[in-house]
Amino acid sequence: METYTRQQLHDLVWSGPMRDVSKKLGLSDNGLRKHCVKAFVPLPPQGHWNKLKAGHKVKTTPLPPRPPGISDAISIGKWDYRENNRRLMEAEPVPPVFDEPIEALRERVARNLGVVVASKSLSPPHAAFRRQVEDDARQATQSRWHTPIFDKPIEKRRLRILQGLFHGLSRLDCWATVQGRETRTISIGVGHQSVWVALERVEQRRRSSDEKEIERLKFSIRKGYGDDGDRISWMDTDGQPLEAQLSTIAAEIIVVGEMQYREHLEWVHNDAVRRREKMRQEEIRRKLEAEKAERERRIKLEADRLKRLTDSAENYQRAQAIRDFVSTIVALPAKDIDPERIARWREWALAQANNLDPIANGRIWDDVNDSA
Known part of the structure; x- marks a missing residue:
């Protein structure tokens, strides 16, 4: 690759x-x-x-x-896994560099995006949640037991906000995906990134029993899919509903997409540094183990050579002792023993001595050659 x-x-x-x-x-x-x-x-x-x-x-x-x-x-x-590791070991990972500061990007995105407003109508619904809206309406006509989800004013308002936001984001080639029967799983495609968002009703406590409960919405950019934490959020206020904040929200969604990309590159770099260090430590460990094994091999080799040396010296002495013994026996006067028997015994005994003698049988030269 x-x-x-x-x-x-x-x-x-x-x-x-x-x-x-x-x-x-x-x-x-x-x-x-x-x-x-x-x-x-x-x-x-x-x-x-x-x-x-x-x-x-x-x-x-x-x-x-x-x-x-x-x-x-x-x-x-x-x-290729092996080739990737080889290149990683050859060169230290270079940290990512971004020429454009996030604040400058935010200004550029806001300028190119323009004003984003909520849709006045849901006719027709946005393609991202059209199936859920149509299925909900069809079930309401087919079964009296089905309570329509999107007939409530707060739900209609919620979809109009999403629809206007999706249309605005499409100006900069962003796409939207809405999943779930109640349209609660929402992701915005920003380049190669998926930004997860949420638009939910916020429970408001009434100060008194006579006071009417106010239904407010909260828009959140999540830290990730299934993550309970928010990166940033906006809420309806008395002076500024979410509809008046959609331009800021849309721009921030795109900025977060870029931030996710940069965070991913930082993670990739840190992971490469970590893997390179791990491989380097593993290489050091292998070298130390190889050096240890080599030292143990040399120690064993030296011990084997010493043993062969002492064995050769002992065998040489035994061979010399046999030869001296044979000379002594042969020199003695024979007593009712056939001389041929003595000659055969002498020949056999000297052959045994030669088999033991490392000089006579030539094994000493193998030991000398091993020490060269």
Whole structure:
């Protein structure tokens, strides 16, 4: 797997025809085009290279700024665990750098987003929750036991706020997904990130029994899916309902998408540093164990050589003792023993001595050669 930045991929696709560039990268034309579209990298228009070959002037579309939540890294090829670890050990991970401060991004997003207002009507409902609304209305007509969910004023208001928010966010290519029969699981797609949000009714305590209960809504950007914590939240107030805060909310959703992307890169970097240190410590441990095993092997080898030396010396002495003994016996006067028997015994005894003698049998030279 090779990883390219958006700028590197832009330079590649504008360096030659798509079929040539895709071949270099091991991709099909369509595969390379998909990578470019996903990374918001502009492609040369049809006929660009023919015009250039014919001598016409052509313009290169510059690379636009990275949209919020979009990754700046494009990975092409098959991921290989061993190759990834090898590269990780060769070079220390580089921490991510972000040129645009979050506050500057927030201002740019707010400027490009414009004013976001709640929908005045739910006709038709937004595609993100249209199925839930239609199913609820159909069940109400089919069964008198079904209590409609979205007939309540607070629920209608809630959906109008969501619908206006979704339409506003779509101006910057964000998408919305709403799950659950009561439309309580909501995520906003910001680039390659999913931002989980919630819009719920807030229970308000009445100061007295005569005072009318006020139904208020609270909009929250969650820390993650299924997480009980909020990153940031807004609530209806007497002077400013949520409808008046939708522009700020929409901009902050996109900013949070970018923040999630940056936090992910920080996590990836920290994880790479941790894994590299773990592999480095593992490599040190393996080297220490190998050195220990080598020391133990040498100690055992030296002990074996010493034993062979002492055994050879003892065998040499035993062989010499046998030879001296045989000489003494042969020199004695024979008493009713056939000389041939004595000769055969002498030959056998000296053969045993030669088998024991490391010099006579040549085993001493093996020991000498091992010590070289």
